[in-house]
Structures are given as C-alpha cells and as structure tokens.
Amino acid sequence: MSSDERRDSLADQAAAWVPPWQRPTPPSAAPVDLGNSVPPEGPELPKISDGPDAACEAGAEDGATSAGESPVDGAPAEEVPAEGALAGKSLAEGTPAGVGPAGGVPPGESPAEGGSAKRSVGRRRPAPEPAPELDDAELRGALEAILLVVDEPVSELTLAQVLEQPAERIGPVLDEIAAGYTAAGHGFELRRAAGGWRLYTRPEYATYVERFVLDGQSVRLTQAALETxxxxxxxxxxxxxxxxxxxxxxxxxxxxxxxxxxxxxxxxxxxxxxxxxxxxxxxxxxxxxxxxxxxxxxxxxxxxxxxxxxxxxxx
Structure with missing residues (x-):
C-alpha cells in the first residue's frame, strides 16, 4: 500500500470514529427506572455487555444514579463535601486545620497559640521557694556560731546572705547580742570593726591575753614605725x-x-x-x-x- 493510500485510510477511520459517550446505548445497559418501587432483598448489579465502551457507559450511569439521587425514592442523596471543601470550611469557621492527634495540637487551641504556650512554659523556671524565717533564738545562735569562726570582721549583708534572712533583721539581733555580752560581764565583746562585726577580748583582760599569745616573744613595731x-x-x-x-x-x-x-x-x-x-x-x-x-x-x-x-x- 502506498503512502497516499495509507493516509486516506487513516483519515477515513478518524472521520468515522464516534466517541463512546455519543454512541447509542445498548438495550442491555439502559438505565432502569425504579421510581418509588422498593429494591429487592439483594441489590442487583447492572448488566454490562461485553466491550470496553459498554463498561464505560454502565459505570457512568451507575455513578450518576448513586451520586445524584437516592436509589429508593429518587430523592437527591445527601451531598458529602469533598476533603478540600471540609478543609476550607474548617478554616473559614475558625476551626484550626489538623486538630487532634494528627495535627499535634490539642482541641480548642490554635496551632500558633499552642506552640507559643509550649515554648513559653518550657523556658519558664519555677520560682525558688523562700527560705523559712528563723525565730529569734535560732537566728541568735546561728550568728554567734559564725562569729566564733570568722578571722576578719563580717558585714551584716554577708551574714544575711549566708543565713538567707532579711538584712534588716541582722543588725538589731547583733546589737542585742553585744548588749547581752556587756551586761553579763563576759571576757569578750561583740563590736563593729572595719565595716563589719567581730568578737574581741575586753581591754581589761589584755594583759592575760598578751601573756598567753606572746609567751615571751615580743613582736612589736618600733618607735619609728609607730610614728610613721x-x-x-x-x-x-x-x-x-x-x-x-x-x-x-x-x-x-x-x-x-x-x-x-x-x-x-x-x-x-x-x-x-x-x-x-x-x-x-x-x-x-x-x-x-x-x-x-x-x-x-x-x-x-x-x-x-x-x-x-x-x-x-x-x-
């Protein structure tokens, strides 16, 4: 067959071709008008004649019946929105998409609010519990114990930080301790020195302390050093x-x-x-x-x- 004859044959076939949806429906695939009749006990499958075009026709007809009307009384079936429509509706009504376990956000909480709340809670540190306030007797004993071991005058602020007590309580208690030592006639006294507090021996007992500390060894400044x-x-x-x-x-x-x-x-x-x-x-x-x-x-x-x-x- 020549090339011209092949082209004419293809053209004739193309002109004679009819799309499936325009072809006449076979008698076996015609839609059944059920009307208001009640369907039988078991649903019957539509009879589809052999051939791909007939199958396509039957599928289209069945799809139209199931989607457009009820098989019982012919009334329009309830329309089920597509997945995209549901998503659009939820966003329009203010319901966040992805709510629930799949979305990872608890119900009733928007994703933005939930994320920021979780982050802020993660950064927030629990406030430390305030230290219990000591009574006067315990505070007095703690101050005396610390003052016995210090090797230099200690300030009221340092004592308050160590004992975790308000600084305004330390000064009056120290004054009370100092007055108590003086009234009792102890050989030592508590007084301020170099910006802090420290225990000192009383001047009237200086000779005994000097005899015990020096023990015959005198380490004194010279007259020139004292004058300077x-x-x-x-x-x-x-x-x-x-x-x-x-x-x-x-x-x-x-x-x-x-x-x-x-x-x-x-x-x-x-x-x-x-x-x-x-x-x-x-x-x-x-x-x-x-x-x-x-x-x-x-x-x-x-x-x-x-x-x-x-x-x-x-x-």
Missing amino acids: LAVIAYKQPVTRSRISAIRGVNCDGVIRTLVSRGLVEECGTEPDSGAFLYRTTTMFLEKLGLNSVHDLPPLAPFLPDDVEELADATR
Missing part, C-alpha cells in the same frame, strides 16, 4: 616625701616594713608630682578595733602647748 603609721593614719593619703618632712627623717625603709606587715598600702599617685600615695588598710582598723579612720582619737589633746613656737622654729 600615725602620720599616715591622720594624713592619708600622703606621699613618702610628706611623711619624711613631718618626721624630719627619711622613712622609706619604715614604709616598706609597714607595707610588708599589711598595715599600709599604695592607693594611687599624686597628680602634680606623680609620687605614690599611701593609706592604712583594713587590717590596721581590725588591729586597733576601729570601724573607720574617723573613729581615731583627735590629736589636739596630745599636742604640746608650744606647738606654734616649734612650728616657727622649724621654718
């Missing part, structure tokens, strides 16, 4: 040249001794000359039993009567 320390205590901050000018002698070696003993420390430089400035330390206040340098006794009672004449003579 007094000048620094009353004139601080002060330079070495100023100390030497007041004492009339070079006191570099004495200052080094006081620094090594922990009684004096450097505290910067003088702006004009750049010389080092010196001041007393907390150990100095602790050794003297003072709370601050403002508690030092005034110098006026210890000055000679002719101090002005001596000052004029030295000029």
Whole structure:
C-alpha cells in the first residue's frame, strides 16, 4: 500500500470514529427506572455487555444514579463535601486545620497559640521557694556560731546572705547580742570593726591575753614605725616625701616594713608630682578595733602647748 493510500485510510477511520459517550446505548445497559418501587432483598448489579465502551457507559450511569439521587425514592442523596471543601470550611469557621492527634495540637487551641504556650512554659523556671524565717533564738545562735569562726570582721549583708534572712533583721539581733555580752560581764565583746562585726577580748583582760599569745616573744613595731603609721593614719593619703618632712627623717625603709606587715598600702599617685600615695588598710582598723579612720582619737589633746613656737622654729 502506498503512502497516499495509507493516509486516506487513516483519515477515513478518524472521520468515522464516534466517541463512546455519543454512541447509542445498548438495550442491555439502559438505565432502569425504579421510581418509588422498593429494591429487592439483594441489590442487583447492572448488566454490562461485553466491550470496553459498554463498561464505560454502565459505570457512568451507575455513578450518576448513586451520586445524584437516592436509589429508593429518587430523592437527591445527601451531598458529602469533598476533603478540600471540609478543609476550607474548617478554616473559614475558625476551626484550626489538623486538630487532634494528627495535627499535634490539642482541641480548642490554635496551632500558633499552642506552640507559643509550649515554648513559653518550657523556658519558664519555677520560682525558688523562700527560705523559712528563723525565730529569734535560732537566728541568735546561728550568728554567734559564725562569729566564733570568722578571722576578719563580717558585714551584716554577708551574714544575711549566708543565713538567707532579711538584712534588716541582722543588725538589731547583733546589737542585742553585744548588749547581752556587756551586761553579763563576759571576757569578750561583740563590736563593729572595719565595716563589719567581730568578737574581741575586753581591754581589761589584755594583759592575760598578751601573756598567753606572746609567751615571751615580743613582736612589736618600733618607735619609728609607730610614728610613721600615725602620720599616715591622720594624713592619708600622703606621699613618702610628706611623711619624711613631718618626721624630719627619711622613712622609706619604715614604709616598706609597714607595707610588708599589711598595715599600709599604695592607693594611687599624686597628680602634680606623680609620687605614690599611701593609706592604712583594713587590717590596721581590725588591729586597733576601729570601724573607720574617723573613729581615731583627735590629736589636739596630745599636742604640746608650744606647738606654734616649734612650728616657727622649724621654718
């Protein structure tokens, strides 16, 4: 067969072809009009003639009957929305999609709210339980026990933090303890020193304490060291040249001794000359039993009567 004859044959076949939905329905596949009749005990399957086109026709007819009307009375069957319609309806009505176990969000809670709530709960830490408040007797005993083992004055704030009690309770209790020791006539007393509280022996028993501690070994400051320390205590901050000018002698070696003993420390430089400035330390206040340098006794009672004449003579 030539190519022209093959093309004509294909064209004739295409022109003669009729789609299945336009072909006449076979008598065996015609739809059955049930009307209002009651279906038999068991549903009968439609009789479908052989051939693919007839099967397609029967499937289309059956689908139309089941979806469009009830097989019993011909009334329209209840329309079941598609899955997409359900999803759209739920979103429109405000019901979150994916509610329940599949969505991972509890019922009645939107996904955004649920996620943020879970995250905020995860970050929130439970508030620590407040420490129980001690009664006066227990607080007094705890303070006395701590003060017996400290090696330097301890502040009220530190005591309050250790005992987990309000800071305003510590001061009055310490004053009460100190007054009780004084009234009872103990050989020690509780007093403020260097910004804190510490137990000290009473001055009237100093000779016995000194005899026990020193035991024949005297470790005292020299007269030069005491004079230099007094000048620094009353004139601080002060330079070495100023100390030497007041004492009339070079006191570099004495200052080094006081620094090594922990009684004096450097505290910067003088702006004009750049010389080092010196001041007393907390150990100095602790050794003297003072709370601050403002508690030092005034110098006026210890000055000679002719101090002005001596000052004029030295000029």
